[in-house]
Structures are given as C-alpha cells and as structure tokens.
Amino acid sequence: MPNCPECAAKEKRKMQERYEEETPEEDRGRDDLYKLFDQVEIPMKLDTATKHFICKRCGLYATREQVSDIRYKLNQREKTREDRQDDYLNWWQKSKKEKQEE
Numbered sequence: 001m002p003n004c005p006e007c008a009a010k011e012k013r014k015m016q017e018r019y020e021e022e023t024p025e026e027d028r029g030r031d032d033l034y035k036l037f038d039q040v041e042i043p044m045k046l047d048t049a050t051k052h053f054i055c056k057r058c059g060l061y062a063t064r065e066q067v068s069d070i071r072y073k074l075n076q077r078e079k080t081r082e083d084r085q086d087d088y089l090n091w092w093q094k095s096k097k098e099k100q101e102e
C-alpha cells in the first residue's frame with residue numbers, strides 16, 4: 001500500500017526538525033535524514049469497490065494516480081525550498097570570497 005503523501009510529508013518535516021534540534025550542525029548528514037525518512041510508514045487502505053486509497057489519519061481519498069501526483073507536487077515543493085537554500089549558500093560563499101579578494 002502506498003504511504004499517504006500528505007501525512008508522510010508532515011511526518012518527515014517533524015523528523016527533520018527533531019533531527020536538527022538533536023544533532024549539531026557539523027554532525028548532520030543528508031543520508032542520516034533519508035534513513036529516518038525511510039522509517040515513515042503511513043500506509044493507506046484500498047477501497048476495492050471504488051479503487052481509491054483512503055488515509056485513516058487525514059482522510060485523504062484518492063486514486064493511485066492522484067496519490068503519486070500529490071507526492072510529486074510535495075516533493076517538488078521540498079526541492080524548490082532546498083534549491084533556494086543552495087542558491088543562498090552559493091551567493092553567500094561567493095560574496096564572502098569576493099570580499100576576501102578585495
């Protein structure tokens with residue numbers, strides 16, 4: 001059964017926050033975080049009559065296509081957020097370098 005994309009995303013956000021609270025910045029690794037994310041299990045139930053998946057936690061009711069669509073959109077949103085952070089980091093490092101060169 002697929003994980004509920006909404007609940008899984010929420011759960012992952014919580015895990016990430018906890019991880020960042022408990023782990024000093026220099027010890028953090030993206031792989032560790034992904035390992036935590038792999039533990040997230042919020043399986044949906046299949047309603048065989050309508051071929052829709054139901055999440056008992058949040059009440060999401062969707063076909064398999066809709067579930068992957070929602071998951072895709074949530075992933076995109078996470079990615080854009082990370083990209084923006086990377087952009088910021090690049091900009092910051094670049095400006096630092098330029099300052100040193102002056």
Ligand SMILES: [Zn+2]
Binds near residue numbers: 055056059
């Ligand atoms: Zn849910």
